[in-house]
Amino acid sequence: MDDVVSLVDVRATYEGERHATLAGVTLSVSSGERLAITGPNGAGKTTILEVINGLLPIGSGTVRTLGREVTSASHRLRAQIAYVPQNLFFPPDTPFLVCDVVLTARFGGASRWRFFTAADQDCVEGALLAVGIADLKGRPVGRLSGGQQRKVLLARALAQEAKLLLLDEPTANLDPEAKREVAELVALVQRDLGAAAVVVSHEVGPLLDGSDRVVTVEAGRIVERARPVRIPVATH
Numbered sequence: 001m002d003d004v005v006s007l008v009d010v011r012a013t014y015e016g017e018r019h020a021t022l023a024g025v026t027l028s029v030s031s032g033e034r035l036a037i038t039g040p041n042g043a044g045k046t047t048i049l050e051v052i053n054g055l056l057p058i059g060s061g062t063v064r065t066l067g068r069e070v071t072s073a074s075h076r077l078r079a080q081i082a083y084v085p086q087n088l089f090f091p092p093d094t095p096f097l098v099c100d101v102v103l104t105a106r107f108g109g110a111s112r113w114r115f116f117t118a119a120d121q122d123c124v125e126g127a128l129l130a131v132g133i134a135d136l137k138g139r140p141v142g143r144l145s146g147g148q149q150r151k152v153l154l155a156r157a158l159a160q161e162a163k164l165l166l167l168d169e170p171t172a173n174l175d176p177e178a179k180r181e182v183a184e185l186v187a188l189v190q191r192d193l194g195a196a197a198v199v200v201s202h203e204v205g206p207l208l209d210g211s212d213r214v215v216t217v218e219a220g221r222i223v224e225r226a227r228p229v230r231i232p233v234a235t236h
Contacts, residue, residue: 008026012057037215080162087172103159145178162195183207
């Protein structure tokens with residue numbers, strides 16, 4: 001079986017910058033695996049997620065995700081990837097309800113010629129229930145706490161039926177209890193979907209403890225590979 005993610009000697013540079021952000025990264029992620037990426041700010045952690053997702057063109061090397069070569073035009077591929085960018089929080093005046101935010105995950109299966117179906121609605125209800133926020137579905141998403149908003153985004157990934165989770169600092173700026181809950185829900189969503197996950201985090205804690213592998217990135221290169229001791233993560 002092909003790896004879910006395969007990067008081979010990837011170099012990438014942001015537009016307008018002189019130096020490469022990724023300077024020859026080779027990395028793979030197997031089916032069902034959770035890979036954690038850690039390292040200092042500016043090392044290239046987020047950039048790896050962006051090239052996996054086709055959001056940043058590469059200068060050289062190859063990127064394959066879910067068995068396909070990735071390009072900036074890989075829109076159908078991105079419909080199978082749940083990507084939660086760093087520090088994505090909804091401001092207090094965001095008008096959308098929780099259920100509407102999760103329902104947007106079903107756009108990947110909808111065309112301009114069809115409306116959302118009862119099956120779509122059932123999928124959203126099930127996702128909200130799975131992550132324990134069914135009682136919040138009618139609340140404006142901007143009125144929720146940071147931890148609750150993260151749960152909304154994980155419910156959205158579940159409703160999307162994603163094959164790959166790309167999570168950039170999903171526990172950043174959360175209190176210790178919320179960090180633990182989000183780490184547990186990452187494991188729950190990954191298990192229920194049978195999905196692989198790539199998680200960026202600079203924090204030592206439950207998110208890294210529950211990973212199958214941890215790699216460290218510095219100056220655009222992978223400098224360390226380690227397998228942490230697995231700590232069982234509770235499920236709901």
